[in-house]
Amino acid sequence: EAIAMALGAAGRAISILARDAMTVWPVSEVDPERCAACLTCVRTCPYSIPAINEKGVSYIDPARCKGCGMCAAECPVNAISVQNCRTEQIEGKMTALFAAPQG
Numbered sequence: 001e002a003i004a005m006a007l008g009a010a011g012r013a014i015s016i017l018a019r020d021a022m023t024v025w026p027v028s029e030v031d032p033e034r035c036a037a038c039l040t041c042v043r044t045c046p047y048s049i050p051a052i053n054e055k056g057v058s059y060i061d062p063a064r065c066k067g068c069g070m071c072a073a074e075c076p077v078n079a080i081s082v083q084n085c086r087t088e089q090i091e092g093k094m095t096a097l098f099a100a101p102q103g
Contacts, residue, residue, distance in 0.1 A: 034079035
């Protein structure tokens, strides 16, 4: 039974490891032109992902970001946005959702 379980786990792992690339989203992005390096995102992130880079602005590693949006919500200068969760996109989804059905 243990061998069968191990083979099943290995089979699932190889299906992930055999991919050339993996898509991870949504993730937070920082606009370096707007970032004030105030460290709010660094203190707010529950996963300790944001850090100040060598250019003196916040950097969020997309491979580690969980996309929770806490940093974007707390950024005082709105320099951080979450992919696929920008205001225009959410407004477009809401408009489409509540649009009168055509027919």
